[in-house]
Amino acid sequence: MNYLDHAATTPMRPEALAAYAAAHTVAGNPSSLHAGGRQARRVVEESRETLAAELGCRPSELIFTGGGTESDNLALKGLYWARRAADPRRRRVLVTAVEHHAVLDPAHWLGTAQGAVVEPLPVDATGRLAPEALAEALAAGTGGPDDVAVVSVMWANNEVGTVQPVAELAELCHAHGVPFHTDAVQAFGQVPLSFAESGVDAMTVTAHKIGGPVGVGALLTRRGLALTPLTHGGGQERDVRSGTLDTAGAAAFAAAAVAAVRALPTEAERLGALRDELVRQVVAAVPAAVLNGAPPGPGRLPGNAHLSFPGCEGDSLLMLLDARGIACSTGSACTSGVATPSHVLLAMGAGEQRARGSLRFSLGHTSTEADVAAVAAAIGPVVERASRAGELAGLG
Amino acid sequence: MRVLAAMSGGVDSAVAAARAVDAGHDVTGIHLALSRSPDAERTGARGCCTVEDARDARRAADVLGIPFYVWDLADRFEADVIEDFVAAYAAGATPNPCVRCNERIKFAAVLDRALALGFDAVVTGHHARLSADGVLRRSVDAGKDQSYVLGTLRPDQLRRAMFPLGDSTKARVRAEAAARGLAVADKPDSHDICFVPSGDTGAWLRDRLGPRPGPIVDAATGETLGEHDGSFAFTVGQRRGLRLGRPAPDGRPRYVLDISPVTSTVTVGPAEALDVWHLAADVAAWSRAEGVDVDCLAQVRAHGGAVPATVTARGGELLVRLREPVRGTAAGQAVVLYDGDRVLGGGHILRTSAERAAA
Numbered sequence: 001m002n003y004l005d006h007a008a009t010t011p012m013r014p015e016a017l018a019a020y021a022a023a024h025t026v027a028g029n030p031s032s033l034h035a036g037g038r039q040a041r042r043v044v045e046e047s048r049e050t051l052a053a054e055l056g057c058r059p060s061e062l063i064f065t066g067g068g069t070e071s072d073n074l075a076l077k078g079l080y081w082a083r084r085a086a087d088p089r090r091r092r093v094l095v096t097a098v099e100h101h102a103v104l105d106p107a108h109w110l111g112t113a114q115g116a117v118v119e120p121l122p123v124d125a126t127g128r129l130a131p132e133a134l135a136e137a138l139a140a141g142t143g144g145p146d147d148v149a150v151v152s153v154m155w156a157n158n159e160v161g162t163v164q165p166v167a168e169l170a171e172l173c174h175a176h177g178v179p180f181h182t183d184a185v186q187a188f189g190q191v192p193l194s195f196a197e198s199g200v201d202a203m204t205v206t207a208h209k210i211g212g213p214v215g216v217g218a219l220l221t222r223r224g225l226a227l228t229p230l231t232h233g234g235g236q237e238r239d240v241r242s243g244t245l246d247t248a249g250a251a252a253f254a255a256a257a258v259a260a261v262r263a264l265p266t267e268a269e270r271l272g273a274l275r276d277e278l279v280r281q282v283v284a285a286v287p288a289a290v291l292n293g294a295p296p297g298p299g300r301l302p303g304n305a306h307l308s309f310p311g312c313e314g315d316s317l318l319m320l321l322d323a324r325g326i327a328c329s330t331g332s333a334c335t336s337g338v339a340t341p342s343h344v345l346l347a348m349g350a351g352e353q354r355a356r357g358s359l360r361f362s363l364g365h366t367s368t369e370a371d372v373a374a375v376a377a378a379i380g381p382v383v384e385r386a387s388r389a390g391e392l393a394g395l396g
Numbered sequence: 397m398r399v400l401a402a403m404s405g406g407v408d409s410a411v412a413a414a415r416a417v418d419a420g421h422d423v424t425g426i427h428l429a430l431s432r433s434p435d436a437e438r439t440g441a442r443g444c445c446t447v448e449d450a451r452d453a454r455r456a457a458d459v460l461g462i463p464f465y466v467w468d469l470a471d472r473f474e475a476d477v478i479e480d481f482v483a484a485y486a487a488g489a490t491p492n493p494c495v496r497c498n499e500r501i502k503f504a505a506v507l508d509r510a511l512a513l514g515f516d517a518v519v520t521g522h523h524a525r526l527s528a529d530g531v532l533r534r535s536v537d538a539g540k541d542q543s544y545v546l547g548t549l550r551p552d553q554l555r556r557a558m559f560p561l562g563d564s565t566k567a568r569v570r571a572e573a574a575a576r577g578l579a580v581a582d583k584p585d586s587h588d589i590c591f592v593p594s595g596d597t598g599a600w601l602r603d604r605l606g607p608r609p610g611p612i613v614d615a616a617t618g619e620t621l622g623e624h625d626g627s628f629a630f631t632v633g634q635r636r637g638l639r640l641g642r643p644a645p646d647g648r649p650r651y652v653l654d655i656s657p658v659t660s661t662v663t664v665g666p667a668e669a670l671d672v673w674h675l676a677a678d679v680a681a682w683s684r685a686e687g688v689d690v691d692c693l694a695q696v697r698a699h700g701g702a703v704p705a706t707v708t709a710r711g712g713e714l715l716v717r718l719r720e721p722v723r724g725t726a727a728g729q730a731v732v733l734y735d736g737d738r739v740l741g742g743g744h745i746l747r748t749s750a751e752r753a754a755a
Contacts (some may be wrong), residue, residue: 315465315467316509316513318465319424319463319465319513320513320514322463323424323463385512385513385514386513388512388513389509389512389513391512392505392508392509392512393509
């Protein structure tokens with residue numbers, strides 16, 4: 001199989017798998033007082049310190065969670081509740097229209113169930129939020145920035161790979177005393193990133209996008225940031241997150257982070273070159289194909305190639321590539337598996353047809369030239385077939 | 397062959413896909429999402445395309461180790477089946493949406509897309525036999541036979557179809573599903589119209605069409621016996637729900653004989669007035685020569701016997717002379733013609749006649 005879906009999840013790195021297995025050889029709840037508990041506690045705290053070093057935060061600023069979705073929910077809801085409790089005027093929640101559903105859906109839930117006023121922040125045709133647009137949105141509304149509970153803008157987009165000017169956006173928010181959260185799930189390990197240097201107040205990361213296991217992530221929160229808990233129980237993580245600490249998950253996350261960050265400078269260059277070659281080959285085989293998102297460079301994740309194929313349905317393309325052993329993605333899908341046009345592409349101003357007829361190839365630590373060659377060899381005939389089916393659907 | 401197995405999430409389509417795999421085909425499973433707003437869970441035997449059904453289909457595909465995708469055909473289904481159904485009722489006809497779905501969705505939209513994508517055939521879990529030369533026959537399980545809802549398919553559609561279950565009884569299919577470890581083995585059979593989850597077609601149509609009151613008229617006297625709030629709530633042959641309040645003078649039950657949507661008139665009369673001796677249908681499929689009398693059996697509803705008949709194809713119509721009357725047959729229903737258990741063809745009924753003399 002040629003795996004070009006690293007933005008969905010990545011194969012575990014050997015270091016992470018070894019750390020995971022080693023941690024599971026010892027019985028002990030990190031909250032227990034006996035020797036096994038102490039040993040587990042040490043593994044968790046060392047993992048926290050290691051991760052903090054790789055992420056540019058203090059260990060005390062890192063809350064382990066069950067993954068990216070939980071971290072995003074905790075950030076959005078936790079910040080909204082805490083900010084509103086301190087000042088009931090703070091009802092506005094500003095998020096870009098291209099956020100992952102793990103941010104969009106909690107924001108909309110706050111809107112429908114918790115009295116929030118959710119305001120989408122516009123993006124340009126590449127998916128980027130201009131700082132001026134955020135400044136305008138902050139100033140708008142009856143009370144201006146005083147009404148804003150929280151702003152959330154992803155570091156890099158999961159579908160088209162566009163990188164946002166996070167530091168600038170965070171600074172704008174700080175000028176008004178508004179907390180800024182960023183979902184850095186796709187960015188961590190792909191682009192250089194430091195929590196402290198970025199100036200953000202809260203940041204979501206997860207292990208399985210960087211060669212770690214599924215089911216462990218973290219929310220980094222600036223010291224002193226008030227956050228209302230989502231879950232109540234043992235209060236293991238600073239009384240903000242409850243639940244038995246995942247010793248093995250933390251250890252594997254840390255091991256994966258060390259490996260990913262160490263490899264980042266060379267990997268970014270290698271993946272960027274592979275991605276450029278993939279785009280070149282696809283466009284050579286299918287001249288009508290269009291690269292969506294920001295042009296290759298610092299404004300785009302190196303491993304991301306997101307292309308539209310006019311006259312084709314993404315569903316058909318994916319199925320035909322799958323049959324040839326190539327794994328990629330069409331973007332968002334709903335619970336019953338029915339593909340819906342990507343909200344990201346629609347927000348970028350693409351028509352519904354272009355939004356439906358696109359594929360995301362995402363490269364990662366296991367990607368090779370052979371993967372690119374496989375796509376290059378398959379894409380021509382696959383697009384030809386899919387466009388025949390597209391003609392039936394009236395896309396021709 | 398590369399074949400596409402349409403998997404509803406039920407036991408039949410799961411076993412059909414499994415048999416296609418066993419036969420050595422390269423099988424890909426698809427679930428057709430036909431509802432624009434699927435319910436989360438299936439309730440009993442009604443409704444369709446719930447999220448739960450899609451999950452059951454996916455689970456079965458995973459057990460079989462075949463690729464699985466969901467195809468969204470909700471818009472096509474709405475336009476070609478549901479709107480057609482509503483329009484037919486509004487025009488006083490009694491359509492069969494399952495026949496329509498096979499004609500327009502499964503063996504048209506799905507088949508065409510499958511062929512365009514490089515597949516050779518579509519596999520379904522219908523209980524019918526289909527031989528290599530394209531001859532359609534009844535299932536060996538007479539109680540579960542579904543050849544009727546396939547009887548209007550054209551030869552070019554049937555050539556690209558595979559029905560692996562026709563040689564098995566439903567009981568055997570269930571046992572096989574259990575033996576294969578398919579969790580849908582004891583899922584209830586579906587009944588009724590999939591897009592009318594309440595099972596109350598009259599109420600569903602009233603919601604779609606709004607009230608259209610009109611008189612209920614006695615066929616013999618022309619007297620108005622009562623009022624109704626929409627002729628679409630009635631089908632020819634219906635006895636219950638007339639709510640006339642007073643019995644016929646002879647004390648015998650009255651049935652719906654005719655529906656005139658233009659005047660919103662429902663005509664009622666005695667049972668024998670329902671007897672249809674002649675009917676004319678369009679020619680959806682016919683495997684015999686034009687203008688030749690063919691002695692065969694005619695079936696006018698999914699669950700009902702076939703009666704002896706003589707059929708002639710002439711002038712773009714199938715003219716069917718029945719040797720025993722069928723009761724309560726209306727325009728819009730399909731008539732499927734059999735030679736023994738072999739399907740000769742079929743069409744959609746255009747008009748019927750209660751006259752015994754030759755039409």
